Amino acid sequence: MVAIDRPTTEQIWSWLGEVPDPEIPMVSVVDLGIVREVEWLEGEVGAQCVVTITPTYSGCPATEVIAQSIEQVLREHGIPVRLKNRISPAWTTDWISEAGRAKLRASGIAPPARKAGDVSVIDVSGLKRGREPAPAVVCPHCGSENTTVTSQFGSTACKALYRCTDCLEPFDYFKCH
Amino acid sequence: MLLDDKFEYLLRLGDNALILSQRLSQWCGKGPAFEEDMALTNTALDLIGQARMWLSYAGEVEDRGRDEDALAFLRDAHQFRNLLLLEQPNGDYAVTIARQFYFDTWHCLLLQELNKSADSRIAEIAEKALKEVRYHLRRSSDLVVRLGDGTAESQRRMQAALDDLWMYTGEMLTPDEQDELLAAQNIVPDPAILREPWLQYVGSVLRETKLTMPTGTWMQKGGKLGRHTEHLGYVLAEMQFLQRAYPGAKW
Numbered sequence: 008m009v010a011i012d013r014p015t016t017e018q019i020w021s022w023l024g025e026v027p028d029p030e031i032p033m034v035s036v037v038d039l040g041i042v043r044e045v046e047w048l049e050g051e052v053g054a055q056c057v058v059t060i061t062p063t064y065s066g067c068p069a070t071e072v073i074a075q076s077i078e079q080v081l082r083e084h085g086i087p088v089r090l091k092n093r094i095s096p097a098w099t100t101d102w103i104s105e106a107g108r109a110k111l112r113a114s115g116i117a118p119p120a121r122k123a124g125d126v127s128v129i130d131v132s133g134l135k136r137g138r139e140p141a142p143a144v145v146c147p148h149c150g151s152e153n154t155t156v157t158s159q160f161g162s163t164a165c166k167a168l169y170r171c172t173d174c175l176e177p178f179d180y181f182k183c184h
Numbered sequence: 185m186l187l188d189d190k191f192e193y194l195l196r197l198g199d200n201a202l203i204l205s206q207r208l209s210q211w212c213g214k215g216p217a218f219e220e221d222m223a224l225t226n227t228a229l230d231l232i233g234q235a236r237m238w239l240s241y242a243g244e245v246e247d248r249g250r251d252e253d254a255l256a257f258l259r260d261a262h263q264f265r266n267l268l269l270l271e272q273p274n275g276d277y278a279v280t281i282a283r284q285f286y287f288d289t290w291h292c293l294l295l296q297e298l299n300k301s302a303d304s305r306i307a308e309i310a311e312k313a314l315k316e317v318r319y320h321l322r323r324s325s326d327l328v329v330r331l332g333d334g335t336a337e338s339q340r341r342m343q344a345a346l347d348d349l350w351m352y353t354g355e356m357l358t359p360d361e362q363d364e365l366l367a368a369q370n371i372v373p374d375p376a377i378l379r380e381p382w383l384q385y386v387g388s389v390l391r392e393t394k395l396t397m398p399t400g401t402w403m404q405k406g407g408k409l410g411r412h413t414e415h416l417g418y419v420l421a422e423m424q425f426l427q428r429a430y431p432g433a434k435w
Contacts, residue, residue, distance in 0.1 A: 065233025065312055094237070095308035097315055123315075134293055134385045136325060136392075158219035159323050160226040168219070184315055 014086065016045045019056060026080050029072040030163050033114040036073055039063065040102025043093055050089075056081060059091045061098045063184075064164040099123045100165075100184045111181060112147045117154075117169065119183040120144050144180050146171035156180075189365050190303070191246045192265060193372060195255070196408055198238030199266035201313075202256055203416070204287065205231035206423050207274060216277050223323060224280070230316040237309045257427035261416045268407040269352035271416040275345065278338070281327045282345035288321040289385050290356045290378060297373035306371065325389045332393030339394055346390075347398045354403025357382060362408070 023045070024037040036042055044059035058077055062070045074090050081088040100119040103111075108118040120142035143152040151173035158168040161179050169180045208228035215221025239252040250258075269287060274280045295317055298310035331342040357379040359367070367374040390397050406412065426433055 062233070062312075064230060065237060065316060066229035066231070067233065068229075094312045097312045099315075134289070134296075134381055136385075136388060158222060159319075160219070160223040162222075164226050164229055182319075184319075 013047065013054060013056075014084065016047065019045050019058075019081065019086065022080055022084060023058070023077060026073075026076050029069045029076070031111070031116070031165075034103075034107045034110050036060070036077065038104050038107030038110060040098065040104070040107075041073060042077070044091075053087065056086050056088050057091055058088060059093050061093050063098050067164055069163075098184070100181060103181070115147050115178055116166070117144050117147045117178060117180045119181050121183055123183045142183070144169055146174060146176065147178055148176045149174040154178075189362055190371065191242055192362055193366055194238050194242035194245060194306075196265040196267075198235045198242055198252075198255070199264045200270055200287075200291075201231040201235035201238060203264070203266040203419060204270040204283075205229075205235060206419055207270065207272075207283075208280075210274055210422075211280065220277075227284075227320050227323075230313075230320070234309070234313045234316070237312070241305055241309065253427075257424045261412050261420055262410045264407075264412065264416060264420070265410060266407055266416075267352070267355050268404055268413055269349060269355070271407070271413060271419055272349065272352065273415055276341055278331055278341040278345035279349070281324060281331060282342065282349050284320070285324040285328050285389070286349060286353050286386070287356075288317060288324045290353075290382055291317050292321045293378045293381055293385075294373065294375075297378070301372065302370040328389055328395070329392050332390070332395040342393075343395050346395060347400075350398035350400050351402060351404045355405045355407060358403070358405065360408060 020037065020042075023042050024035050026036045028034055028036055028039055028041070031039075041060050041063065042058060043061050044057075046057050047054050048057050049055075058081070060074065060077065074092075078088050078090060101123050103118065111118045144154045144156075145152055146154050146169075149171060151171055153172040154169050155172060156167060157170050157177065160166075161168045165181060165184065166179045167182050168177065170177045205228040208224045208231070211221065211224045212228075213221065215224055235256070236252050239255045243250045243252060243255055267287070269283060272279070272283060292314070295310045295314040299307055299314060301307040301310065328342065331338045333339070334342075357375055359375045363372065363375050366372040387397050
């Protein structure tokens with residue numbers, strides 16, 4: 008390959024910022040915190056851009072499509088790319104960017120209402136019945152906090168179904184995870 | 185020998201997730217309510233993802249060229265290591281929920297301990313799975329309470345389901361040689377340490393309702409060693425049909 012100036016990792020991050028999540032296309036894979044790391048590494052066949060991604064849920068069927076989309080976009084920019092999958096630390100909704108949250112809200116999906124708990128510090132004695140007060144989920148349509156859950160699971164693994172008791176609209180809620 | 189033990193244990197983890205996932209997916213399109221249908225299939229999806237991670241690792245540990253698909257689709261019933269509880273038929277909704285509740289409680293406790301495993305790959309997969317399983321447990325606990333506190337009929341059915349499946353719970357909490365070997369190396373917890381917290385949690389949920397804790401002490405066992413009830417064969421016949429009829433088929 009001709010030694011052209013290779014794009015900076017900042018440039019690559021910004022290209023990846025335009026790769027939509029296949030199931031929630033209004034946010035990008037960067038907004039969701041799925042892309043964890045971008046680095047140039049010297050391989051046997053020259054420099055390679057290694058992109059580390061993490062799955063949201065173990066069984067999320069979008070994971071493979073995301074990997075393909077990332078490869079495709081970077082190849083279109085002429086970048087030799089290799090993907091690495093990383094499962095620890097486990098993906099959390101805390102990694103969804105502020106921009107991502109705003110985009111979710113704008114498209115009618117309530118973003119996670121609180122921080123996800125740290126699961127790594129609990130042991131066998133810590134199993135308790137979930138009695139913590141449910142966080143107020145704000146209706147993305149009218150801004151009301153008077154909302155109720157209609158289903159703990161929604162159209163994708165990452166969402167639950169809610170309903171606003173003021174404007175009466177149903178909406179998706181991106182669960183804390 | 186150590187690798188074989190670890191391989192066997194990874195099969196137990198993977199097969200638990202896989203077989204329960206297959207059972208739950210049999211509800212797809214038949215759930216008693218739309219929301220329940222979605223919840224069961226989403227739970228099944230999480231479990232499939234977990235099964236893939238465990239079985240992939242099992243294949244790597246075994247190092248004989250079998251991947252997750254070969255392990256899932258090309259083993260026969262006696263080579264499966266899942267708990268007997270998980271292959272039991274779906275029954276009515278109370279049976280499905282009782283099975284889920286017993287398992288989720290144990291699964292959550294187990295994963296919390298596996299998250300501290302001396303084997304870093306096991307710890308990582310457990311960390312990932314735990315976040316999902318906690319949500320499963322919250323939901324199955326809620327449903328036990330709702331059915332237990334519902335109508336006389338729902339309460340009767342929920343109690344019957346808890347009683348009927350009780351004899352399949354001993355297997356989760358009783359160590360065998362394999363568990364002990366790996367526990368001695370801090371790779372997995374001794375199942376016996378999960379017993380008290382399991383009883384305590386299950387009891388605490390049932391006490392919120394009019395349901396009573398089953399008291400039988402005679403327990404079924406064998407799944408962990410590949411001795412299954414007649415139900416597993418039917419589950420596999422459905423799950424493996426395509427790869428058996430058209431070996432290597434891809435789409």
